[in-house]
Amino acid sequence: MTHETLDYTRDGAIATVTLNRPDAMNAFTPTMGQELEDILNSIDTDDGVRAVIFTGAGRAFCAGMDLSAEGNVFGLDESIDPTSPEMERNRDTGGKVVLRMYRMKKPLIGAINGASVGVGTTMQLPMDMRIASPFAKFGFVFSERGITLESCSSWFLPRLVGIAKAAEWSYSGRVFKADEALESGLISEICEPEVLLKRAHEIAHSFTNRTSPMSVALNRQLLWRMMGASHPMEAHKIESRTMLHTSMRDGKEGVLSFLEKRDPEFKDAVSSGPPTGFDWDDEPEFS
Numbered sequence: 001m002t003h004e005t006l007d008y009t010r011d012g013a014i015a016t017v018t019l020n021r022p023d024a025m026n027a028f029t030p031t032m033g034q035e036l037e038d039i040l041n042s043i044d045t046d047d048g049v050r051a052v053i054f055t056g057a058g059r060a061f062c063a064g065m066d067l068s069a070e071g072n073v074f075g076l077d078e079s080i081d082p083t084s085p086e087m088e089r090n091r092d093t094g095g096k097v098v099l100r101m102y103r104m105k106k107p108l109i110g111a112i113n114g115a116s117v118g119v120g121t122t123m124q125l126p127m128d129m130r131i132a133s134p135f136a137k138f139g140f141v142f143s144e145r146g147i148t149l150e151s152c153s154s155w156f157l158p159r160l161v162g163i164a165k166a167a168e169w170s171y172s173g174r175v176f177k178a179d180e181a182l183e184s185g186l187i188s189e190i191c192e193p194e195v196l197l198k199r200a201h202e203i204a205h206s207f208t209n210r211t212s213p214m215s216v217a218l219n220r221q222l223l224w225r226m227m228g229a230s231h232p233m234e235a236h237k238i239e240s241r242t243m244l245h246t247s248m249r250d251g252k253e254g255v256l257s258f259l260e261k262r263d264p265e266f267k268d269a270v271s272s273g274p275p276t277g278f279d280w281d282d283e284p285e286f287s
């Protein structure tokens with residue numbers, strides 16, 4: 001797998017995606033956005049990959065959008081009316097990446113090794129867990145650039161840290177350090193740089209050892225989707241379907257292995273498809 005802006009490696013069932021523009025502090029470009037979508041598509045169809053770690057090459061995670069590009073630096077077509085149906089092909093690039101992360105069936109772990117601002121921070125929000133080096137920095141700097149929140153961060157951020165903290169960070173645009181990110185719940189751990197990736201792998205293995213790939217995939221989708229549900233009945237309806245599906249498959253092996261005091265041998269591959277009535281790619285149209 002060769003990319004212009006990313007590096008991809010795999011250690012057993014754990015994949016690592018490294019933003020790889022170190023001379024530009026891994027600044028985000030439309031090409032990087034497309035390559036992230038492509039690599040996520042590939043990973044999601046590979047039953048051999050169980051979890052994904054994201055990190056950055058060099059001293060930064062991602063310094064936000066590359067502002068040195070000519071024309072509209074955000075990769076948008078300024079000739080298209082915002083109310084036109086043509087906006088379908090003029091979508092926020094970071095938002096497309098984040099929506100693809102949201103639909104993933106594998107756990108996503110951010111190992112934030114250094115500075116991350118703008119889209120460098122917002123692309124982390126749909127990851128299931130974020131850990132950081134003491135040298136990591138974060139910032140929703142859009143108000144200081146005269147633009148709005150992007151990458152679906154107005155949906156994700158208040159759900160992760162609460163509306164008051166989301167508002168304070170978004171309105172001020174200030175950059176903050178790892179200790180504040182930890183205190184606010186944006187990240188879950190601070191690790192010394194030399195053990196950051198090792199710790200990320202430990203977390204990934206805790207998600208994948210002795211667990212059913214189908215169970216993890218469904219649980220990931222249930223947790224993210226139900227954050228926006230209007231009533232717990234929505235969870236009850238969909239969980240009833242997923243429980244029936246899993247209890248007829250890996251659930252039988254899970255119970256048997258427990259009774260026999262042995263490791264389970266789960267066989268329900270995610271690629272075999274979701275339960276009846278459950279759509280992996282259940283996403284409203286952009287209109």
